[in-house]
Amino acid sequence: MTVWDRPEPPTQPVPLDRERIVAAAVALADEGGLEAVSVRKVAARLDAGPMRLYRYISTKEELFDLMVDAVHAEIRPEEQPGDWREALRVLAHRTRQTALRHEWLADLLGGRPALGPNRLAVTEATLAAFDGFADTDTVMRAVETVSAYFIGAIRREIANLRAERATGLSNHDWQRAHGPHMTRMLATGRFPALAKAVYEGTDVDAETSFATGLDWVLDAVATKLIRPST
Template identity: 60%
Template sequence: MTAPQEPMLIWERPEPPSRPAPSPLSRERIVRAAIDLADRDGLDAVSLRKVAAALDAGPMRLYGYLSTKEELLDLMVDEVYGEIVPSGPAGDDWRAALRDLARRTRQATLRHEWFADLLGGRPQLGPNALAYLEAALASLGDTPLSAVVQVVSTVNAYVLGAVRREVTELRAERATGMDEHAWHVAKGPYLVRMLATGRYPAVARFVHGADAEPDFDEGLERVLDGVAPLVSGGR
């Protein structure tokens, strides 16, 4: 008895043959249209129906190129990873390589804020996402595998948390019409009254004594300093 074949993922399935039509389609055009919608109006604006309308095509035509909205989201994420992966080899400086990937991830996320909502969770398996992972892992050379996992996971966790916070702040600013200064002006008097009660001494020390919060690069350097002892040779 022949064993059933495993289903091919979207990355492996060929596109249907091209055919004359008023609106020619391809996975590339579909993904580009979906990204444009998400960039403009957020992920909630992305549906197969809306993408088809943007391409002046019937929704059923899209099902020749992908089967579900989840597959479309996977393709969108991988397209953004294609913007992150550097075009050349990383070289021998592991810090420079991971720093470059982190900065490129942040820049891509600020161009495509919805990307932050789809990061994390199960690993992405598209070719560009795998190329990103390959670049991160290869940068660590002959470092033991257990340490490689810790280094890459720690740096990725920092980047994910930092960019999600930044995107959240940008969204809040747009939703409320308040930038950070206006927010502090509006909320400051309340905070002063609460700290004057004496119930929050640690918070008061932080508010009155802390400098400005470290920016993305400063935080990243602290993380790289922290994982450096795990890297073979400290390259």
């Protein structure tokens, strides 16, 4: 029985339910990452005994599943997307925006999907936009391909943000600090392709890079999606 199927315990003198538990866990994770979340710390945030929480959740993994599902309410589109391309674009951008608000989400994306109501609603809205395509397997591969792109891009962006905070250096500051070494290495002539990229490439912000890559992946997916002839 999943955590969503298991009934909650009867109300206690101090009000407690899974919604409050999850909200407290999300707040802790927003403040200090997943390492800041434990049953004991969540209980302390709620001024409750840890053993009481185990009546609502069995493991920390269940708590993480509930947290992921809770923030999927922010990913769920406000309206049903009009077509498959819009659906996947909305999914990608809303997932990125949610991960930037809740950086810990990047650490939990890409594994086995949590089967909570918000996650299922997001998946339903995405798949419903493919109505009219008869080949279900192709549709599933399309969703998986686009998801693999944006999950990887989100994780990389979050990793860069964490590195900036850890070092106190922005990407531009880091590049300037390592500029002399890179210049010496490129001057050896051993890395001509890299030198071309460094000296001729255009530096773009993370949002532009994300959107451009997403459009390229969607263009590629479009070549595989063929509506059945009528």
